[in-house]
Amino acid sequence: MSKDILVVDNLNMHYETLEGKVMAVNNVTFSVKEGESFGLVGESGCGKSSVASTLLQLQSDNAVISSGSIKLDEKELVGMTESELRKVRWNDISIVFQGAMNAWNPVIKIGEQIREAIREHYPSNSKKENTEKISELFKIVGLEDSIMDRYPHELSGGMKQRAVIALALSCDPKIVIADEPTTALDVVIQDQILKEIKKVQELLGLSLIYISHDIAVIAEMTDNMAVMYAGSIVEKGPTASIFSNPRHAYTRLLLESTPSVVGEKKKLRALDGEPPSLINGLDACAFSPRCPDPSDDCKNGNLEMKLIEIEDGHWADQCCVNCG
Amino acid sequence: MDNVIEVNNLVKNFDVSKGFFSRNKTIVKAVDGISFSIPKGESLGLVGQSGCGKTTTARALCLLDPKTSGDVKFYNPEADEMQNLDNLNDDQVKQFRRNTQMIFQDPYESLNPRWTIKDIILEPLNIHNIGSLENRTEAVVEILKTVGLTPPENYLPRYPHELSGGQRQRVSIARSLIMNPKFVICDEPTSMLDVSIRISIMDLMLDLAKDLQVSYLYITHDLAVARYMCNRIAVMFNGKIVEIAKTEDLLSNPIHPYTKRLISSIPVPDPKYTREKYEINFDELDEIISNNTENLPMVDVGNEHFVATHDVKDLLI
Ligand SMILES: Nc1ncnc2c1ncn2[C@@H]1O[C@H](COP(=O)(O)OP(=O)(O)OP(=O)(O)O)[C@@H](O)[C@H]1O
Ligand SMILES: Nc1ncnc2c1ncn2[C@@H]1O[C@H](COP(=O)(O)OP(=O)(O)O)[C@@H](O)[C@H]1O
Ligand code: SF4
Ligand SMILES: [Mg+2]
Ligand SMILES: [Mg+2]
Numbered sequence: 078m079s080k081d082i083l084v085v086d087n088l089n090m091h092y093e094t095l096e097g098k099v100m101a102v103n104n105v106t107f108s109v110k111e112g113e114s115f116g117l118v119g120e121s122g123c124g125k126s127s128v129a130s131t132l133l134q135l136q137s138d139n140a141v142i143s144s145g146s147i148k149l150d151e152k153e154l155v156g157m158t159e160s161e162l163r164k165v166r167w168n169d170i171s172i173v174f175q176g177a178m179n180a181w182n183p184v185i186k187i188g189e190q191i192r193e194a195i196r197e198h199y200p201s202n203s204k205k206e207n208t209e210k211i212s213e214l215f216k217i218v219g220l221e222d223s224i225m226d227r228y229p230h231e232l233s234g235g236m237k238q239r240a241v242i243a244l245a246l247s248c249d250p251k252i253v254i255a256d257e258p259t260t261a262l263d264v265v266i267q268d269q270i271l272k273e274i275k276k277v278q279e280l281l282g283l284s285l286i287y288i289s290h291d292i293a294v295i296a297e298m299t300d301n302m303a304v305m306y307a308g309s310i311v312e313k314g315p316t317a318s319i320f321s322n323p324r325h326a327y328t329r330l331l332l333e334s335t336p337s338v339v340g341e342k343k344k345l346r347a348l349d350g351e352p353p354s355l356i357n358g359l360d361a362c363a364f365s366p367r368c369p370d371p372s373d374d375c376k377n378g379n380l381e382m383k384l385i386e387i388e389d390g391h392w393a394d395q396c397c398v399n400c401g
Numbered sequence: 402m403d404n405v406i407e408v409n410n411l412v413k414n415f416d417v418s419k420g421f422f423s424r425n426k427t428i429v430k431a432v433d434g435i436s437f438s439i440p441k442g443e444s445l446g447l448v449g450q451s452g453c454g455k456t457t458t459a460r461a462l463c464l465l466d467p468k469t470s471g472d473v474k475f476y477n478p479e480a481d482e483m484q485n486l487d488n489l490n491d492d493q494v495k496q497f498r499r500n501t502q503m504i505f506q507d508p509y510e511s512l513n514p515r516w517t518i519k520d521i522i523l524e525p526l527n528i529h530n531i532g533s534l535e536n537r538t539e540a541v542v543e544i545l546k547t548v549g550l551t552p553p554e555n556y557l558p559r560y561p562h563e564l565s566g567g568q569r570q571r572v573s574i575a576r577s578l579i580m581n582p583k584f585v586i587c588d589e590p591t592s593m594l595d596v597s598i599r600i601s602i603m604d605l606m607l608d609l610a611k612d613l614q615v616s617y618l619y620i621t622h623d624l625a626v627a628r629y630m631c632n633r634i635a636v637m638f639n640g641k642i643v644e645i646a647k648t649e650d651l652l653s654n655p656i657h658p659y660t661k662r663l664i665s666s667i668p669v670p671d672p673k674y675t676r677e678k679y680e681i682n683f684d685e686l687d688e689i690i691s692n693n694t695e696n697l698p699m700v701d702v703g704n705e706h707f708v709a710t711h712d713v714k715d716l717l718i
Pocket of ligand 1: 416429449
């Protein structure tokens, strides 16, 4: 059994806003093993990127971590000083931010921007060493060396995203978070990038947290997964087990609302209504207003939300398990 | 068969020469001689990767941009005949605009942010001067109900930024359907929406197609979405249609290497399923398809399934 590299325990984070507290991460608990690929799925605004930024302790200024722990290789990240964090970030844990491919500095060549990042962490490296390192990374993500001398606007979306992945790998992290890395890309390019990420992960033995709103991509990319709704994990476990035996009503709807090009053509199920506002938190099951079959207990908020293990490593909200 | 639109050899070039006095003209052949037709009440999916010419096709068909060459005939229900877009008089152009509508990818960009929902949906009726003011308002209320924005009174006075992405897309659908068009061109109408909301918009569009006898040209890069929405699918690569067939036939029996590649690049929502890897060299493909100065003929392989090639054997690469 490989060991846990990241352990997130009962993490709570909210944003302070004029309208009140936006409860973006509620009691989030999960762990990721060495070499494992872990998926985080849920619709826009459910808190996926908030989890991601908190894991690197790069959440925005109005964010408050009210409780919980994030242990990376047994080191506690919550409460670490900025200088301690700087040693961990990019070296141990790195991230491909959502939309990062559009965040390159437009007036600096791609190679120089990556070299700069490496210099910060390995100040003693020579320029030649760093260039060799980038060349090696480019080979892994399928870019030619000549790309180093290009400006961001001279690259296609797919090339920019490959370069972002190379950047995330540049300080040899143990775990990489990829937040919607293919969402803005065309299907064919997405396919190439997905293959590239898989290849890199296997080659380097990386752990991966793959974030997406697309359940089909999660099915292909991950060993274990968690489904998020309104800031909470409502179901988690082995990807195969969640697909074959989804227990939360939201997970079921997600699975039944995804079209496919293989198999019988199915009538898809629509999910009406909208996700709840996260301002000032929720009492009853957050999904109950959209749930096709809520029990009285759910509607009255009689059962508190709590994950229980229903089969080996497969957890779901107790309320839903008892209903369905 | 009665068609809503017949497109023959449509070409759209862009002049991208740098500088006003540049000697060498640089032409992008964004749409390079495509042909298709759509029978009444049926929908055709136009799929292909980014930059292959889908939006350019849509804009040329809607008269938003002038085409370079080719013939487009549309069915004008007011005259009950096919009319060539090149020979329309002013009245007929108006009739064309009434009966052919477009829905865009980004519902935010296509809705005027300073107008209320009511004014946005009223606009086409005002432009075409249809009905009395009172009738028009009634029509707006009705169409809001049809697209599921109920109760309508809640939506009439609101502005686009006060609506969610899904609601905004319902407003654009309402605006395009209020004219009772027979043909609607949809350019990635759900690609900006979350999966869950996407299905209700697609279901709405399918219901409307059935109830109101509307045909769609449905543009998407996602074959799984095209499968859900369309009777037939046309696959586009570098400005050309390389294969066109009934949806299920295209998916189960793709012939063109590009179609195979496209199908094999769609992730499948089933962890037990291993996608067949189908690699092709795009440069090579480009050479086969685009460097043919003459357009390749569309070969009928049976069951109304057409592939662009001189000989199907040439495609076994
Ligand atoms: N106004 C324009 N001037 C010059 N070139 C253009 C113009 N509009 C489009 N093109 C070019 O025409 C080709 C087809 O573009 P088009 O927008 O039709 O692609 P698309 O299939 O809709 O792609 P996507 O899936 O990204 O929306 C591209 O090479 C594009 O760069
Ligand atoms: N800096 C911020 N200040 C206030 N609210 C925020 C901030 N960032 C995100 N949010 C809110 O937190 C919730 C979760 O957002 P996010 O983590 O970006 O979700 P996802 O990545 O799943 O789309 C949303 O309601 C969003 O509007
Ligand atoms: S807990 Fe009850 S209301 Fe919530 S999703 Fe499950 S069944 Fe529906
Ligand atoms: Mg996000
Ligand atoms: Mg387009």
